[in-house]
Amino acid sequence: MAAVLESLLREEVSVAAAVRWIARSAQSSEDDPGEAAALRSLRPLRKEFVPFLLNFLREQSSRVLPQGPPTPAKAPGSSAALPGRPGGPSRGGRGARSQLFPPAEPSSAAAAEAPPARRGGRRRGPGPGRERGGRGPGGLEEGVGGESPPWAAGRRRRSSGSPGSPGRARSDPPNLSNLEEFPPVGSLPPGPAGTKPSRRINPTPVSEERSLSKPKTCFTSPPISCVPSSQPSVPDTSPWGHGLPPGCRSLQEEREMLRKERSKHLQQSPTPACPTSESGSPLPSRTGNLTAEAADPARVSSRQRLELIALIYSSCIAENLVPNLFLELFFILQLLTARRMVAAKDSDLEPTPGAPDSLESPLFQSVHDCVFFAVQVLEHQFDKGTLKLLAENERLLCFSPALQGRLKAAYEGSVAKVSLAMPPSAQAVSFQPETDNRANFSSDRAFHTFKKQRDVFFEVLREWEDRHEEPGWDFEKGLGSRIRAMMGQLSAACSHSHFVRLFQKQLLQMCQSPGGTGGTVLGEAPDVLNMLGADKLGRLRRLQERLVAPQSSGGPCPPPTFPGCQGFFRDFILSASSFQFNQHLMDSLSLKIRELNSLALPQPEPSDEDGESDVDWQGERRQFAVVLLSLRLLAKFLGFVAFLPYRGPEPPPTRELQDSILALRSQVPPALDVRALLQQGLRARRAVLTVPWLVEFLSLADHIVPLLDYYRSIFVVLLHLHRSLVLSKESEGEMCFLNKLLLLAVLGWLFQIPTVPEDLFFLEEGQLDAFEVDTVPSEHGLDGMPVVDQHLLYTCCPYIGELRKLLASWVSGSSGRSGGFVRKITPTTTTTGLGAQPPHTTQGLQAQLAQAFFHNQPPSLRRTVEFVAERIGSNCVKHIKATLVADLVHQAESLLREQLVMQGQDGGDPAQLLEILCSQLCPHGAQALTRGREFCQKKSPGAVRALLPEETPAAVLSSAENIAVGLATEKACAWLSANITALIRREVKAAVSRTLRAQGPEPAARGERRGCSRACEHHAPLPSHLISEIKDVLSLAVGPRDPEEGISLDHLEQLLGQLGQTLQCRQFLCPPAEQHLAKCSVDLASLLVADQIPVLGPPAPRGLERGQARRLLHLLLSLWKDGFQVPVPLQLLLSPRNVGLLADTRPREWDLLLFLLRELVEKGLMGRPEIEACLGSLRDAQWPKDFSEELATLFNLFLAEPPMPEPQLRACELVQTNRGTVLAQS
């Protein structure tokens, strides 16, 4: 594997080719033949490459970065190492999760040699590790520089290149099973000088039977069932409850000691240590050392090599070739926020001279290198939720200002916010009258028994709520016998089903809210407040612990747990240990899962008007979230119960045993046909709903499950899906970004679960293809809709928040030193704790009352009320828009008009106008809330009344009405108060631009623009017809024409008459048509003046008589004056081209032109100066000499004309006899 990396570093192979090589089996045609050859030889190693790369990076970073919590990640251990099982299914899973990616079956003989070495390491690793952890500082020191740990030896081997080391032959991967080197996330790695007693937080239980295996830890997180001290009062959150290995229990003492130790540290130096490094985080006392070393881009060593590796690493991430996206991001952020490097002078770490670019020299030689590498990768990858913190990281600015700019832009553009507000969910004990009905029971006895059981159940539940946090309280001891006694009474099958229904409903009700699922113990958050005044020692101590070790969901990849009230239900199932109960529960869970999974979730209507549809869409999204969370919860419990009989801490020790178990298990039909549901979900494009709950289900599977053909095929499909969810791809029909992110997060998490064999992720492509699912989108499914929001993502995957915490710790550590630990504690407690606090305000009480009310009523009542509230709330917004906002827009328009009148036509800068108007009008938006309230008050009750059955009791009805009013008001007011100003602004802006546009081109003409009279019947000829007719006349006049062609005088007059009618009616007239009509009429006039219109006459086509021409010109003049409402281009009459028409006539007729000019002036159509200007410019054109002279004469004549036209008319008529020459003489 190293060979591949080296060939990359030597630039024999391009990164792009390498990524193609990893991602696909088929040779790509794009590959350079040389590269292809280089890679082909390495082909058998292909699927090992990614694990190798990841391990390589972890290993490298662990040397330089001992201070941050190393990202636990994967490392190939060896599955093939067990004798007698070469090529068998991986057994790595039975060992630590620290070995997620065991190398594939060794293909070389060297493999045979390697196992013993590793086994040895395994044997020794856990032992010393635990001891060191227990002993504290001294032991840790030893861990760094000492001889014994196998990883140290391995490292030396590699760095010195010493031949003959057993692992050398196949580039021995780091021994990831060693907790020292790859501690679970959340713990601190060893640091120098024994100052960091962090190890102990994740003690590794060692038991006899495990001595040959790696510690049973989730490689990404604290060991299962020894979950961190962050929830000390819930000693056991592991899925398997009290079946813990004894070693774990004994660790309690150690923890106790460590806590004391820690609190001492705490007193000595309030540390700005980060919340993420929490679990052990006495980074404290050495505050000086904590100072982050300033990272300097100029001090990066082997930049090119880092760039290359960063590029291939980020390509792997982008292509989803890594099992867990968030884990990798976490790792990158760790590198970015590395505070200082350790052991830089350690001789082991000296760069090997002479081979700077080979793998022999450490990759990260300094903090600078780490930061450089991290920034390089980040340039390719962002995580939305952490944009801001990233943007504020000064190292980023330093190494890549451009990236920081993009992050800032992305942050500002991001509307995603993580809010903790969720619909209040009833935490109170519910009562389900409809299942209480005697008719549902076979006998009175069963009925009464069940009633009693209900009481017992709730009694048990209440007791648990009150006492489960008390130290020393034990579920089994406290409640076990009562539960079993109760279960014993459930004799009849029907009683079981009743009880299961109750159980399931209660489960859904209590655990659906984020408080129930999100990793916080229910009721704990209020305690944080309450306990401030309490003097109970135990509580204070717990508070202290919380401050020292803020809440964490257990690193970026926690094992499956049953947080909060889920713990009650799990323990209940375990304590009851009733086969009947479990069977009924599975049946019931399966049914409910099927039901919810196929629930037709409403599709959003295509946004009608932006804005308001949000109101509805939010509701849909919330519904999706509720369904998704319910499904996840149900599936988790189904998985728990279904795999309960097979659970065990370890995979079977021998191949034979495993085979026989497999043979047995493959006979057992699955509790729920999840494969079919998954396939359906993919086909229907509902993966975003199906996959998250399926992941929950599978996360509780036992070790054998992934080996069963049935489930293996499911994993393969999921793997395929994972590979296909490339975040950067955004095409039509693709999944929405956040939907993808959710799926990637849950799948990534699943692939890191201890029971999932680590080799599963790196299956050969052939196997992948074989199971390819037909995902041709049949229709629009949920996947393409933005159903997942940031909040749901964080609720489902609280571990994503680890990224944020890591960055937050950097911010607080580097800039907020004085803020001390208050700053660092606050974010974690508020995000995970207080938000889930049940409301104690009157408002909250009201909500609880409403919930209680609904519990006692048929479900249809609730649906009705919610439906009414939803619709009325939405209508209310529309109502406000149509009334209040519309009024304001009218006001805006009239204000604007006043403004324009006052300021004259231009009115000033539109943006400024808008500002003025908005500042006047937006305050009125406050009325929206009052009016909205009135509207909901008025409309909701009627709707509720119409929809509820008539026999609904009056009190119920009025409560329902009130609740509907309240909900509708809340919904409407929430939207209005957030958006009313923006809405008014938007509408006013539109109105302003409308008004200004209308004001636009010819404001004067607008005023007098008139339509046709009321009596008009719109019988005038159509404008298109007229243009067409006039065009025919023009074409006839311009020619060419046949000798007999001509136009009758009547036709011309009729045409002008029709034009007059059309200009009067205007019904069909649009401005462009009118403009063309105006222009054509001017052309027609020019042809008349030049006597170019062939008139049909008794003899032959000829020119018009002068009188006829004048009559037609008069008609045109009056049309120009009164008919047209667009400007008539009269200056064209004096354009060189039109005047030039006269030049062609012999003899020339000037009198009509003079007549026309005079009339234009007289009718006020053109001013004298305008005409003079036109005539003046005419003289500039090139004319025949005689024509120029005549033109000049006309000009003089016109200029000489006194205002009184009468005598000149006669003069012209005189001229007529002698035509042009006479005119010239005069």
Next chain:
Amino acid sequence: MILTKAQYDEIAQCLVSVPPTRQSLRKLKQTFPSQSQATLLSIFSQEYQKHIKRTHAKHHTSEAIETYYQRYLNGVGRNGSAPVLLELANEVDYAPSLMARIILERFLQDHEETPPSKSVINSMLRDPSQIPDGVLANQVYQCIVNDCCYGPLVDCIKHAIGHEHEVLLRDLLLEKNLSFLDEDQLRAKGYDKTPDFILQVPVAVEGHIIHWIESKASFGDECSHHAYLHDQFWSYWNRSCCSHLATRSSARLQTDQH
């Protein structure tokens, strides 16, 4: 007015290689006295446009342009007032307005330093008085007024017809008391592509549900319609008592059987 396919084919048959002039249209009218001028012109225009689309490219090779320009220069050199450009266009079987544009562009290349922009050319074609050369201005004007299928005037006529039919359609809808949203209202709501009218309450015509109406105000030939849809439109319009509209417009109705 309903035109059978056969009638349509017959008309189209007569239009092969006929110049788009007044004279051609007159002959057409004589051949088909029963058809209105508007119908014939519409069919003529569409057939001619298809013809131009097919042959457009060959008139725009640089050799062709050069040849045309030289022929034009020679022609006007001999006699500036003869219809040189129009005859040239007819001879090479190209639309006179389009020929005028080619020559004008070529002319401006010779006489201006910078190549003329499209808007300058369009403006000159709309108002040939702006053309610096008087002779060319007259030639261009002659082409434009004699072209019954292309040119700014024809464009304006088409636009006007479209507008008129929209108005007629609106009146008809109002008269029938059908509630609708027009294009402006639709655009204000943010629709990018809009039909002329969307019916707020769909109506059924001859068993077809009609959601929206689009008036194309041009002859609906085979290219745009299936024949049976055709009949549906026409019958719709006939029933709406507007034969005038029917002669010229084919309204495309979206029928939705689902």
